[in-house]
Amino acid sequence: MKDIERRVWLVTFAALLVFVIYETVKTVLFPHLSLISSHTITVIVVAVMTFLVSRYALGRYSQALAEVQRQTAITEKTNRLMAGVLATMREGVVIVNSQHGIALYNEAAARIFKLRETDAAKVVAQGSSPEPARDTANELSENLLGRSQTAASDSAREYRLTDATRDPAINSAFRRALDEKTPIELCVEMADREHRSFQLNVAPLGGDLAVGVFFDITQLERLERVRREFFANLSHELRTPLTAILAYSETLLTGAIDDPEHNTRFLDTLYKHATRMNELISDISDLSAIESGQIELTLKPVNLRRAVADVVMLLESRRADNTVKITASVPTHLRVQADRTRLEQILYNLVDNAVKFNRPDGSVHITAEESEGHAVISVQDTGVGISASDLPRVFERLYRGDKSRSRKTEGSGLGLAIVKHLVQAHGGEVSVSSELGHGSRFTFTLQAASQETGTTESASPEMSAVDA
Ligand SMILES: Nc1ncnc2c1ncn2[C@@H]1O[C@H](COP(=O)(O)OP(=O)(O)O)[C@@H](O)[C@H]1O
Numbered sequence: 415m416k417d418i419e420r421r422v423w424l425v426t427f428a429a430l431l432v433f434v435i436y437e438t439v440k441t442v443l444f445p446h447l448s449l450i451s452s453h454t455i456t457v458i459v460v461a462v463m464t465f466l467v468s469r470y471a472l473g474r475y476s477q478a479l480a481e482v483q484r485q486t487a488i489t490e491k492t493n494r495l496m497a498g499v500l501a502t503m504r505e506g507v508v509i510v511n512s513q514h515g516i517a518l519y520n521e522a523a524a525r526i527f528k529l530r531e532t533d534a535a536k537v538v539a540q541g542s543s544p545e546p547a548r549d550t551a552n553e554l555s556e557n558l559l560g561r562s563q564t565a566a567s568d569s570a571r572e573y574r575l576t577d578a579t580r581d582p583a584i585n586s587a588f589r590r591a592l593d594e595k596t597p598i599e600l601c602v603e604m605a606d607r608e609h610r611s612f613q614l615n616v617a618p619l620g621g622d623l624a625v626g627v628f629f630d631i632t633q634l635e636r637l638e639r640v641r642r643e644f645f646a647n648l649s650h651e652l653r654t655p656l657t658a659i660l661a662y663s664e665t666l667l668t669g670a671i672d673d674p675e676h677n678t679r680f681l682d683t684l685y686k687h688a689t690r691m692n693e694l695i696s697d698i699s700d701l702s703a704i705e706s707g708q709i710e711l712t713l714k715p716v717n718l719r720r721a722v723a724d725v726v727m728l729l730e731s732r733r734a735d736n737t738v739k740i741t742a743s744v745p746t747h748l749r750v751q752a753d754r755t756r757l758e759q760i761l762y763n764l765v766d767n768a769v770k771f772n773r774p775d776g777s778v779h780i781t782a783e784e785s786e787g788h789a790v791i792s793v794q795d796t797g798v799g800i801s802a803s804d805l806p807r808v809f810e811r812l813y814r815g816d817k818s819r820s821r822k823t824e825g826s827g828l829g830l831a832i833v834k835h836l837v838q839a840h841g842g843e844v845s846v847s848s849e850l851g852h853g854s855r856f857t858f859t860l861q862a863a864s865q866e867t868g869t870t871e872s873a874s875p876e877m878s879a880v881d882a
């Protein structure tokens with residue numbers, strides 16, 4: 415601005431000088447010129463000079479205008495990109511000024527701190543509409559450059575950091591980043607309805623702003639806890655049979671082998687514990703193979719009723735001494751797109767649990783129905799049920815409910831984890847509902863295959879009982 419003012423003065427002085435020279439030269443060269451002629455010549459000269467100066471000024475002006483337009487277009491594009499990135503980020507971003515007012519936040523931050531998402535949308539571009547994007551982009555750049563902090567958007571002025579969170583750790587991290595101009599990294603926990611943990615990185619952002627980025631690490635922490643518990647449970651599950659095997663084999667070696675009264679019983683127990691270890695190890699390797707995607711599923715249309723009947727038959731032969739009654743109602747025509755062996759593994763695990771955690775003379779009922787291209791299969795029992803605290807965890811690896819541990823039922827605690835992964839590998843979902851003392855219902859979905867044609871049974875749409 416100063417530069418332009420200086421130029422205006424310069425041009426004015428130059429024009430004045432030229433005019434003085436011109437007048438002097440004219441008077442010296444033509445001392446007898448009439449007043450009218452002198453005025454006419456002066457008017458012509460001034461007109462020519464004004465024309466030339468205006469043309470020059472206009473040229474410079476349009477050059478400057480083109481440059482401003484080019485810069486604006488670049489800024490708009492950059493800001494639109496930045497606003498788009500902020501809007502799609504899963505991490506919460508909050509920019510705070512030196513008065514601890516929130517200058518900018520994105521939608522993720524709005525969700526974390528329960529701020530108005532519509533206001534975040536005002537600051538951060540949304541969707542593809544160019545108009546709001548330009549407005550927000552300008553606000554964004556102005557806020558970021560700190561040029562219009564007083565004229566920042568309404569939403570930016572409305573919130574202070576303490577409105578978003580009263581957590582002293584977060585507030586002091588921003589304060590330190592603003593005062594000491596150093597980046598700060600810390601973990602914060604927010605104990606609202608669902609307990610969440612965040613890794614927070616706060617960094618000074620030039621001028622008197624600081625940016626805080628909130629990474630949600632709740633899920634990572636949960637996985638870490640599950641992993642720790644898995645190894646703790648694994649060593650416990652392996653140690654129990656191993657201790658028994660060591661103790662019994664030592665007893666046999668130190669003489670009991672010649673004791674005809676006990677040696678067979680000891681060997682029998684040894685065999686039982688070794689079998690249990692073997693089952694555990696094979697379940698673990700099965701699970702890790704499924705988890706790492708090493709198992710290939712051969713998806714084919716499978717008649718669900720036949721698969722259920724086979725599983726029930728196998729289970730009844732293995733649990734001949736059981737008094738739990740198993741029944742099933744599966745439409746005869748219902749076919750699912752599944753790997754037959756894996757489908758049977760899913761069904762076996764669920765029905766086995768339903769029998770194992772049942773009461774004497776209880777019952778298990780298997781149902782299936784088709785709904786919107788999916789088969790919904792349920793295994794319902796009249797057993798001990800699952801407590802509300804165990805319910806969300808039963809699908810975790812090696813997790814066994816307290817009741818089942820104390821009842822000393824056989825099993826590795828891996829059955830349901832295998833079921834979950836197999837169902838997911840088939841593109842389905844598994845869920846459980848249960849009432850302690852009254853029984854549980856495990857439900858999973860599979861993709862239904864095209865209807866079987868040409869069977870006489872397919873004519874009857876009603877559910878029919880499997881002889882089990
Ligand atoms: N039908 C059921 N009724 C009650 N509890 C169940 C049922 N199915 C599973 N559970 C609970 O879930 C836990 C995990 O099941 P699972 O993974 O199959 O392990 P396992 O059968 O080896 O104990 C069981 O230990 C038990 O506490």
Ligand SMILES: [Mg+2]
Nearest residue numbers: 767825829830
């Ligand atoms: Mg089981």
